[in-house]
Structures are given as structure tokens and as C-alpha cells.
Amino acid sequence: ASTPLVWETAIxxxxxxxxxxxxxxxxxxxxFPALLVLDPRTRNMLEDFSDRGVRTGIVTNGGTPMQTAKIEESGLVALVDSYMISGSLGVRKPDPVIFQAALxxxxxxxxxxxxVGDNAEHDIVGASDVGMKGAWMSLSRPWPVEGTEPDFVLENVWDVRQLVFGEGATE
Incomplete structure (x- = not known):
């Protein structure tokens, strides 16, 4: 159902x-931002990255007030080194400018x-276009972009730990 129809039905x-x-x-x-809860496994992984000197960041499309509130309320702001919001930069993924700014x-x-991203075109192809490796969160979906493939396919975000630290990486 379309968003207006959902709200009309709820009303x-x-x-x-x-x-x-x-x-x-x-x-x-x-x-909405106050309703977001960061999964403890994600927190643990990001803390582990920080403890081991792995720099992390967020690149997100959206308006600055909403995305900032989501990052702050979820606790991610304390767990990443940087975040780039398209609304602040005036460009959206997959524009190379936002990826370069993040780097x-x-x-x-x-x-x-x-x-790491869940949008094939905006996240993975965009990152690849500037030379980054891409890990696509498939969420059990088939890869939708013809003529290209992600470097890695993940079913959950915690698999990133194994990509970064190698075999035997644990939570």
C-alpha cells in the first residue's frame, strides 16, 4: 500500500x-528517531572495530535533521568516526562526491x-565507482544490477566482522 493510504487507514x-x-x-x-534501537551485536562489532583501530563511518541519503537524529538516538554517533548525510552535502548516493567526502x-x-550497504545501485555500485570494495546486504534478495556484481554478499551486518578480521572472527 502507498504511504498516504497506510496513514489514512490508520487514522x-x-x-x-x-x-x-x-x-x-x-x-x-x-x-521515529527515539524508537530506533541498536542491536547489541552491531554495537559490539563497532566497538571491536574501534578497539582494533578500524575506522568506520556512515554515508546516508536523507534530510539532515532526521538522519542526524537517527544516528544520535540510536547511539551510532559514539561508535563511528564520521558520518556523511546527503542533505548536508547537497549530493546523494551514488554521487561520487559523497563517497569521497566520507573517505x-x-x-x-x-x-x-x-x-557495506543494502541498496545495490546507490550503495554498492556507487562505492565501486570510486574504487571501494562493496559488501551488499542482500536480505535474501537477488542482485538487481546487470553488468556488475558486488565484491561480497552478506545476509547480516555482523558478517562484516569476518570480512574485516578473517576466518574465526567472533562476536
Whole structure:
């Protein structure tokens, strides 16, 4: 169902809570970042990366206020070295500018950097275009981009630990 239809259905299902779709969306957007919970395995992995000197960052498309709130509320801000938000830079993935800015912000070289993402075209192809290796979170989906393949296919984000540290890496 389309987003407006979902909100209209919710408003009709629970009358009196919101006066209209716009009000429901405003409340949702204000509350959403606070609802995010970082999986303890992700926290553990990022802490392990930091302890071992592996620099990490986030590159995200979206508006600056919402994405910043999500990064801060989830606790990721304390676990990564840098984050790039498309709304702040004026370019969106897969534009090479956002990937280059991310590399510069953590002092990394593209050829020695792994980019992990769940969007084949925006994340993996975009990162590959600037020389990074790409690890695609397939979420059990087939690879959708013809003529190219990801360097790695992951089923969950915790598999990144093994890619970075090699065989036998554990949580």
C-alpha cells in the first residue's frame, strides 16, 4: 500500500488521535528517531572495530535533521568516526562526491576501504565507482544490477566482522 493510504487507514482505524495525515506524519517524524534501537551485536562489532583501530563511518541519503537524529538516538554517533548525510552535502548516493567526502573524513583510501550497504545501485555500485570494495546486504534478495556484481554478499551486518578480521572472527 502507498504511504498516504497506510496513514489514512490508520487514522480511520483509530479516529480522534490525529486530525489528518499531515499531523500523523509530523508526530511520526518527531518520534521515529527515539524508537530506533541498536542491536547489541552491531554495537559490539563497532566497538571491536574501534578497539582494533578500524575506522568506520556512515554515508546516508536523507534530510539532515532526521538522519542526524537517527544516528544520535540510536547511539551510532559514539561508535563511528564520521558520518556523511546527503542533505548536508547537497549530493546523494551514488554521487561520487559523497563517497569521497566520507573517505576524506576518516582518512581512508578507496582501494583499502569496504563499503557495506543494502541498496545495490546507490550503495554498492556507487562505492565501486570510486574504487571501494562493496559488501551488499542482500536480505535474501537477488542482485538487481546487470553488468556488475558486488565484491561480497552478506545476509547480516555482523558478517562484516569476518570480512574485516578473517576466518574465526567472533562476536
Amino acid at each position: 480511520n482505524q483509530w479516529p480522534g488521535i490525529f486530525k489528518d495525515i499531515d499531523q500523523a506524519m509530523i508526530v511520526f517524524l518527531e518520534m 576524506e573524513s576518516i582518512g581512508a583510501v578507496a582501494g583499502r576501504t569496504l563499503f
